[in-house]
Amino acid sequence: MFELRHVSRRYGSSVALEDVDLRIEAGRSTALIGPSGAGKSTVLRMLIGLEWPDAGTVLFRGEPLQRARLLEQRRRIGYVIQEGGLFPHLTAAGNVALLARTLGWSRARIDARVQELAALCRLPGDALRRYPAELSGGQRQRVGLIRALMLDPEVLLLDEPLGALDPIIRHELQAQMRELFATLGKTVVLVTHDVAEAAYLADPLVLLRGGRVVQQGPARELLQAPVEPFVRAFMTAQRSLESPA
Numbered sequence: 001m002f003e004l005r006h007v008s009r010r011y012g013s014s015v016a017l018e019d020v021d022l023r024i025e026a027g028r029s030t031a032l033i034g035p036s037g038a039g040k041s042t043v044l045r046m047l048i049g050l051e052w053p054d055a056g057t058v059l060f061r062g063e064p065l066q067r068a069r070l071l072e073q074r075r076r077i078g079y080v081i082q083e084g085g086l087f088p089h090l091t092a093a094g095n096v097a098l099l100a101r102t103l104g105w106s107r108a109r110i111d112a113r114v115q116e117l118a119a120l121c122r123l124p125g126d127a128l129r130r131y132p133a134e135l136s137g138g139q140r141q142r143v144g145l146i147r148a149l150m151l152d153p154e155v156l157l158l159d160e161p162l163g164a165l166d167p168i169i170r171h172e173l174q175a176q177m178r179e180l181f182a183t184l185g186k187t188v189v190l191v192t193h194d195v196a197e198a199a200y201l202a203d204p205l206v207l208l209r210g211g212r213v214v215q216q217g218p219a220r221e222l223l224q225a226p227v228e229p230f231v232r233a234f235m236t237a238q239r240s241l242e243s244p245a
């Protein structure tokens with residue numbers, strides 16, 4: 001679905017990505033993981049043309065992303081940022097309908113699609129009438145997801161979609177997202193800081209460090225056949241209740 005070929009990106013003297021080669025397969029969920037500043041969000045933003053490489057090429061369905069065709073290409077991609085990235089002055093319903101309205105969808109078509117997605121994403125109906133500030137973090141995430149799914153995109157890009165949620169809601173939304181990804185069968189690319197979440201929601205994982213891809217593969221492979229000590233250290237760095245020390 002996507003390919004990065006020898007992609008580099010710098011911001012002044014700081015290197016965000018350094019000669020990255022990466023293929024993202026269609027119909028699978030891929031998670032980008034790695035320490036803070038590794039370049040995960042930069043990769044995601046490049047896939048949707050919010051950032052451009054200084055060197056190298058980003059391909060979408062075998063064709064280079066082009067500024068001239070960006071709007072058309074973006075309609076095939078849903079993008080969700082942390083907290084949903086909703087417009088505060090629009091209700092949840094207004095947020096999710098915005099793009100469809102500008103494309104001239106009828107009210108009946110919009111309503112039907114919103115109802116269908118609200119059921120799929122388990123958003124209570126009355127939440128749609130509220131403004132983002134009147135929703136819980138989990139509800140805002142669901143609204144962001146519904147908005148991204150409105151036009152039935154081929155691809156879903158999710159940047160820390162469950163970042164700021166309490167553990168119970170996060171656990172619940174992880175399960176719902178996994179089910180949703182399986183139901184929809186879309187290409188999903190997700191950035192998360194949580195290795196267990198990445199392994200639960202995605203296969204393969206792509207581990208980045210310092211703007212480079214260190215290893216890509218199933219979670220088990222990164223754990224059992226790490227290409228360098230950092231991979232194992234990163235994969236096992238989280239505490240568990242069994243070994244809290």
Ligand SMILES: Nc1ncnc2c1ncn2[C@@H]1O[C@H](COP(=O)(O)OP(=O)(O)OP(=O)(O)O)[C@@H](O)[C@H]1O
Pocket residue numbers: 011014015016034035036037038039040041042043
């Ligand atoms: N707009 C920008 N201006 C300057 N530097 C930037 C910009 N965007 C990213 N960077 C730098 O590029 C590097 C990669 O950033 P990026 O946000 O992709 O990392 P990340 O892996 O998503 O980090 P985090 O997990 O903390 O969100 C970092 O060193 C960051 O400081």
